[in-house]
Each structure stands twice: as C-alpha cells, then as structure tokens.
Amino acid sequence: MRLSENAKIATRLLALAASMLVFAIFVMPPLYDAFCEITGLNGKTGSKYEAVPAAVDSDRLVTVQFVASNNENMPWQFRPSVVSVKVHPGEVMDTVFMAANPTDRDMVGQAIPSLVPFKAAAYFHKTECFCFNQQILKAGESAELPLRFIVDPDLPPGVNTITLSYTLFDVTERVSANLDNKNTDSEREG
Amino acid sequence: MLRGFNRLFALPGTTVFAHSALAEEQGVERWGVNMTQGVTEVAQTTYNLHMLIFWICVVIGVVVFGVMFYSMWRHRKSKGYKAAQFHESTAVELAWTIVPTIILILMAIPATKTLYDIYDTQEADLDIMITGYQWKWKYDYLGSEVSFFSNLSTPRTQIDNQQPKSANYLLEVDEPLVVPVGKKIRFLITANDVIHAWWVPELAVKKDAIPGFINESWTRIDEPGLYRGQCAELCGKDHGFMPIVVKAVPQAEYDSWLGERAESTAKMKALTEKTFTFDELFAQGEKVYNRACAACHQPNGQGVPGVFPAIAGSKVAMGPLDAHLSMVIHGSPNNPAMQAFGPQLSEVDLAAVITYQRNAFGNDMGDTVQPIDILNFKNKQ
C-alpha cells in the first residue's frame, strides 16, 4: 500500500522532470527569441516590417552606420556601399551592400544583423533586406545586396546614432547537408 | 612590510620567488592587492563603488565575527560556562531582515547610477570596431581605411623559459590600439569565431565579443599612456596569450599616427607589385609563420597530433600550389580552426609565409611565391 503511494509520487516527479526537459528544449529557445525581439537583446532587429510608415519627422536627423564583417572562414568580399547615412525618422531609406565570391566554388551566404544601441532595435524597421534570405553567389560572381529600412518616429530621444552590423556566415555546407537530408527523406517516401 | 613578508618565504639557499625578483629588477609592480583606480572617470567611479561595498562588508564582518569570536572565547564548556536555552525572537529576527535590506538599498543607488553612465554610448567622437579572433584582436577604425591585427609579441622562447622574461611578459603586442586622449571613444565589439571578451582594467571596459552580434562600450581616457589588458573569456588553447594594449596619445599625435598608418597601408599595396628574392621571402616568411601559424602548427612545423596537422611533410604544403594558396587564403572548409588568412595578412606576408612553408621543415619544394601571385589568385575569377 505504501509502495503504490511512493510510485504515485515518483511518477508525478518524473513527469515534472520530463516537462522541465521539454521546457528547456522546446520552450526556452522561442521564448528567448521573443524576448530578444521585444527588448532588442543582442540587437536582433526582427523580421520583415509590413506596416505603413508614419509621417516623416523632418526636425530630427539620425545617423545610421553600417558595418560588415565575415565570420571565420567566409572568403567573400563583403562591405557596405556607404559607411553611414543620415535619415529623418519615418523616412524610407535604401542602401546596398556589396558582396563578391572570389573562390572557384559556388557558395551560399547568410547575413546576420545586429544593432546597437539595443534600445533602438525595436524602432528600426526593415521592409526589405538581403538578410531575410540566404544569398547564393556562383564562383567569381558579385552582387549588390539591397536593404530598405525606416527608423520609427517613436525612436527614444537621446538616440542619435544607430549602428547596424551584418556578419556574413558561410552556410554552403549547412544548406547542402539539409538538401541531402531532404533528398533521403523524399527517397524514403518515394 | 611586504618586503619583510617576502623575506619570510625566501628561505636561505633556495630560489623561491626567482621570477618575482626578476620582476622587481624590471620595475614590475609586485604584490598588487587591489583594483586599479584606472585612468577614466568610469574606472574611478567603479573603484569607489568597489571600495564602498568592500568597507561595508568589512564592517558587517567585524560585527558578526566579533560576536562569534567573543562567544567562542567566553562561552566555552571548558571554562564551565552554562548554556542559556533561549531561542526564537521575532523582534531580533525582524531586525536582522530589515537592516540588511536597508543597507542593500543604499548600495543599489550608486550602483544603478554608475550603470546608467556606463550604458550611455551616444555622442562618441570616434568609433572603433574590435573583433576577437582565435587568438588575436583586430581593430577597425570606422570611417578610415585603417585596420590591423594585434598579436602577442612575447617571444615563444620566453614562454618556454629559454630566455629571461621581459617586464611586460604576455602583456605586449606587435601593434597597439592607438587612441586620442580626452575623446569619447565608442567600441563596437564582436568576434569572428568563438566568444572572447575585451578587457582593459584601467579603462574599466569589459565586454563579451560574440560571433554574429555586436556589443558596444565606451571610454574617455584622461592621461596619455600604455594600458594593458587581456582576453577575459575562455576561447580555446591560447586564451591566455591574446593581450590587449591601448596606447593613448594627444590628439595631434593621434592624427599624425592615423595619417601614417593609412599611408603605410597604401605603401603595402605598392609593395605587392615588387618581386622579392627567395631569401627575402623565406626570412620574412619565418617571422610571419611564428606570429600567425606557430601557435597551432608549432614552431617546428610538427603540429599537434590529432588536433593540428603538421606542416612538415604535409600534403598541402608539398602539393599543388593552388590548393596551398586556397587553404591559407580562404581557410579550411572542413576545419574551422584553420582560419582564412587572406583578409588578415598582407599579400607580401602571405607570399612569404607560403614560400616558407613549402621550403622549411624539410619540405624543400624549391618554389617561390610572389605577392603578385597572391593578388592574381585572389582576383583570378
């Protein structure tokens, strides 16, 4: 009789442990992402902005700086076409980044944005960005990568400079590995 | 007093503290026990905060330990003391909950204020991007062409105890970060591979460098001088060997340095057109190899079995030139530890080091690589 009582507690505690495991793997990462987007943690700028821009605040001028860097072995040449621009909040601004693949193999790149100060991240809207997609450059190919953004007129006062950084990662292998997986999947299905 | 302390340990006929004696001869300050007051306002404020909390802790400690030692002395069984049997007192328990809370609130006020200061990165005069690499730092002066790597310059022989250690052992670099005094400098900090942390105690700046993301921090240095720091986040094998040196100079000196640095970058480009002799390349290559390659592949080219491949007898160094160029310039597609040195080294250095690798350690390929070959390889497509 006592044993069944023990088994009941053990089962309940085991369920608690299992739910904590599920929490760690399946809840914490998305929760963290949501948290980042709200607070601008790590300068994450969120995904494509769809809203209609508000009126332009022509009294205020904000400097937007661009920096580009390559991660580890990414051999592409990658740089902003202009180092910085001045924009009025609410104004739609276009710029391009230059990328070139100097190697003799076709490669896939993924640019990861990061923005400081963090508190500005929620007020920096990208309506079009090369970072939304992976970029494919054939051997020796070069490209102009477009970025269109709006600085929100509600940008907190005191923020006069925003720095937007892109880090370019080589995801060629990652992509081909995924393709392989998909191929084997479809073969199995077929 | 500390000298006396030292003598206490310096047993006759032994060489305990041999290195310390050496350090003293070279004017290294020994027996440092406290945080630096630094050379910036933030560093001074941080120091003051640190001392404030420290003294509060000391006072609490003296009171608590005082009561404890008093009762350990007076209330012992061996002295025939009879134990009282009191326990539980709501008044006392409330007091020792509320009083510490008040002390904590008093501590939190200056701490919060300092934190707001540290976070105010706006209106900087100069932006410098800092990138952590395994195991060196790269500095980009935003808005100018100036960009360079800063490596440990302490020779391997000192680390391996074959030579006496110099005063700034492990805290010296080939090229320091040069900044003007009295200007607000904003640092944008990121990393190329793993997480590093950029730390200079005298500036009270410590920020993690995270691959893919940027962090920011700032400083305004009051006094010209050399300020030394180190990487503060475990980043692999040579984490202890990637120091930081900041050289703060007056604005005029900074301007002329920046001008010269930009010029030498241009000059380097011109040198790319020149043809060097084998001996010139080999000699330069050895220097570059020891700076950029020897940490992993080892000064004797033997590598570390299972971790870092050997250069001596290597298939790459003794194989087709294009594959060797690609490996050094673009890095290894299979092993992230083999970095892309194309953006890190000049064409001259790349040519020199590849020539060296193909001919040193008994590889004896006999071929020479010129800077122009590197440039052509880079622009081949």
Added chain:
Amino acid sequence: MAHGPQPGFKRWLYTTNHKDIGSMYLWFSFAMFLLGGCMALVIRAELFEPGLQIVQPEFFNQMTTMHGLIMVFGAVMPAFVGLANWMIPMMIGAPDMALPRMNNWSFWILPFAFAMLVSTLFMEGGAPNFGWTFYAPLSTEYAPPSVTFFIFSIHIMGASSIMGAINIIATILNMRAPGMTLMKMPLFVWTWLITAYLLIAVMPVLAGVVTMMLMDIHFGTSFFSAAGGGDPVLFQHVFWFFGHPEVYIMILPAFGIVSAIIPTFARKPLFGYSSMVYATASIAFLSFIVWAHHMFTVGMPIAGELFFMYATMLIAVPTGVKVFNWVTTMFRGAMSFETPMLFSIAFVILFTIGGFSGLMLAIAPADFQYHDTYFVVAHFHYVLVPGAIFSITAGVYYWLPKWTGNMYNESMGKVHFWLAFIGLNVTFFPMHFVGLAGMPRRIPDYALQFADFNQIASVGAFLFGAAQIVFLFNVIRTVQGGSKASDEVWDNPEGLEWTVPSPAPYHTFSTPPAVR
C-alpha cells in the same frame, strides 16, 4: 525478516539498503574528490611560476574543465546524496528509502558516467577543453570529438541525480514516522527536500542544453549558431538557468548539516528553526531569477542588468538570516570544539567571506572589473570548499561514530582540520588579490606581477591536498576499529539517529519510533 547483508561483492552490486548505498556514494565521491584534486594540483603546479613548465595550454584547459566537472558532479553532489541516503531515513524514523531498487540504479550508473568522462582524456583530440560551463560555440563547432562522450556522461549523471532526488522526496513525504510533522523534521531533511525539488527542476534543463548541443553538432540544428538563426548567448541563458540553482544544490544541504552540528556542540537549541526553513525556501526561490548575474558582460539591455543585480543582492538577506542564526545559536552556549564543530565554525566564517565577495560581484558595474578574473575563482572556491567540502567533512566526523560504532581519532581530526583550514586560506585568499589586480581566470600562464601570490596559492594547494590524506587515514582507522562510541556519541544531541545503537544496525526503525 531482519536479514543481514549478502556476503561478498554481490552485497554492493545488488544492495537496496540505504546505508550500503550511502556508503558507496560517499566512497565514490571521495575517490572523485581525490581525482579532481589531483587535476587541481596539476593546474596549481603549472601556475607556480610564470612560463610554461609542466603542461601545454591545450592540456591545461582540459584540466580546468575536468577539475570543475568532477568536483561539481562527481565529488560534491554524490557526497550529499550519500549523506542523505544514510541519514534521512534515520532522521525521520523510516526503515529505508522509499524506492530502494531505484536507489541502487541511481548509484550504479554514476561510475559508468565518470568512467566515460575520464576516458575522454585518452581520446584523440583530448578531453573537453571548454571549461565546466562549456559555452557555445567553443563547445560545439570548435569542440574536440570527445564532446559527444561528455554529453552522454552528463546525461547519465543527470539521470542519476533526478532519480536520487525523486527518491529523497518520496522518502520525506511518505515515510516519516507518525508524529514527525514537517515542521519537526531536522533541518538537514528540510534543506534536502528543497534541494531535491531544485534538482528535479534544473537537471532536466542541463540535459536539455547538452541535448541541444548534441543536435547542433551532429544533426544540423542551430540552437546556438548565429549562422542558422540561433544565438550563442541563448546557451548561456539556458546553462545558467540550470547553473545558478545548481550552486544552491551544492550549498543548501550544507546549511542543514551545520545547523545540526552547531547546536550539539553549543549545547543550546538552534536559535530560529522556522526562520531557517523559510530562509532556505526563499534562497531556493530566488535562485531561479538571478541566473543572468553570471552574464553581466554579455551585453544585456540596462533594464535586464538592473533586474538581475537587484534580485541577486536580495539573496544576501536570507543568507544573512542563516549566518546570524548560527552565530546567535553559538552565543551564550557552552561550546566545545571537537572536529565537527571546528569544521562547522570554519564553514560559517569562510562561507560568510565568500558571501561578501558574492555581494561585491552582484554589483553589476563593479562586476565588469571582477568578471572572469581570479576574484571570481576566489569567490566560488570560498563558498564551495568551506561551504560544501567542509560541511561534508564535518558531517562525516559527526556521524562516523554512529555509522561505524567507533570514535575517530580526535587529535588526527584536529590535525586534518588545521591543515585543511590553513591550506584553504593560503590557496584561495591570495586569489582575491591577483583577481583584483587584473589576472583573468582559466589562463595557463600569466604576467610577472601576479607571480608572488600565485606561488603562495600553489603552496597552499599542496598543503590542502596533503590534509585529505590525513582524513582518509583517519576514516579507514575508524572503520577498522578504535574506542567504542556510545549510542548518543555526543552530549545530548538532538535527532532520532542518536536513539539507535552505534553502530547503526543494518535495518533501523523496522517499526516506526514514537515521535514526541
């Protein structure tokens, strides 16, 4: 049906007896303590002088990593589980643990986990070298191949801890003797109950974080890689969500042990029993909302930084309550200073010093200067060595006569104490100084200005190591024989464990005792 143990090796392999399992846990943890200690001595030997003398940086990093993992998961945690196994049933008047079969499993998978972990030292590429906190991407994309074995051994250790914790909770909730209400339980039982809940809450998170690493390494996910939309900082948040409660897992049972020993040797009841229980519970609760104070320099929005700073400072309040309680218990007692009491007093003093440096570290702007320096190393060794190790040692000396029926050698115990106490302070106190002076942690070689204090610390480390040999010798001598201990052992100690004969029979409380 009171039968004795089976003869020979089978006794230990098949045993479901809480006392046997407790002993195995304790011996295993002591073996791990010596192994982890030897690794610490390799570290200290290399740091005796500037320059590389004994080991290369690659191996040095493996030593720091393995030292941390073995001490945390191999020495401290199993030792507390061992004490829990031995003492909890005897303290609450239960005949055994609630789930004896699971108790056997949860011990016997541990040696396999650690055999696997230690075997990585002999693998190509070497053992894990990314620190016991294994931050991504150093521990994923840049890790040696042995990382997979590291992950599996963490999984097994986690499973062992979770099973142990379930067992302890079931025992405490179900098996108490009639009349043993929750608020009558000894504090060691209380602190372990809370610790066990912490374990069940956070060990799965650790299992989760290593599983995510495993998937990133082998199955192409990118939880922690920015390239695929992940974030290396996420790793740190998940890790420290486990890691901070883990710190309290290693200290709460220690509070329980010390709260048993001090009243015995002060011959005076514990000053505030219920406030001790509430303080323990509030520390456990706070441990879930302070994790990011390990990450002040990672770059957080200022609101986050402030929240974690305030929450962390708040922990000082319940911790202070505990220290004040012990001191007030001692005040106007009739104290005598046997070895368990000496270790307990050292615990209170040195843990408080560790608490002070902890408070300093909580101040975010000052932490920018302390973070990842030897000041932090000094801090956590001051809370863990006197905190966990000294309290376990005190517990062993306190209950050893009950376990073996023999008195340990008191003078040898005192020699052990003074060697350990001096060794510990000589090792770790100078680390405060070099840390403040600017020495980063986890470096195999250092600049000349740090040489003097490092040399002193290395000398202290070997002294501390030597002290443990005295301990081992004393324990073995006591197990083998010595003067007979009475049933009460000490002067009128409190608790049911002192009502059974010494040595405690193989089966105790087969019929529940009467609790007043």
